[in-house]
Amino acid sequence: MATATALQPSRDPDVLTGDLCRALLQPGDAAAMARLLADLCTPAEIRTLAERWHVARLLDSTDLTYREIHDATGVSTTTIVRVARFLKQERNHGYRAALDALETRDAG
Template sequence: MTNVEKTSSYGTLNADTDTAALLDALTALQSRDEVLRFLTDLCTPAELRALVARWQVAKLLNAGDLSYRDISEKTGASTTTVGRVARFLNDESYQGYRIALDREQSQ
């Protein structure tokens, strides 16, 4: 991550330190209930639903049984979102979806 400042409706955000502070807050949480409470405070209901839908999309894509359109209909996510999740699941270097899916399967 580079140290880049971005201006948004929330003011100027430092991509390194502001993101790190959020990541520190997330990793400090110790239970599923704490994470849910934090995300409920942090996100609007629509944002939280979008996160849930993306995770459902990632799981369905990983299973490999459904088309993008079927996944879209099942989750309510747009086909554009399904394609974006697929790209990040399969092609992008971040591999966050892959890490989470692999850990979930190993539990």
């Protein structure tokens, strides 16, 4: 039986982010994730995350321009440009991986 390492206070962004990522993997469904996000984030932070995700989906699956997305959603063009950059150019590929996983799940 493996012995768990005692949790130690940390300021290391990698340690903190890794711990958060492991926690975010725990909810088994959307309702459980919504409860975790409600505890972790302010309503404004949740809305910001949700808007970014919505913009990523719109950029990926429609031919709407940035201006049309802004007009339809109220999300700033600065945010839309940032999401587009991370979706299409940055090396993280987090949006792409999540979009592809949802597409695969929905197709199957």
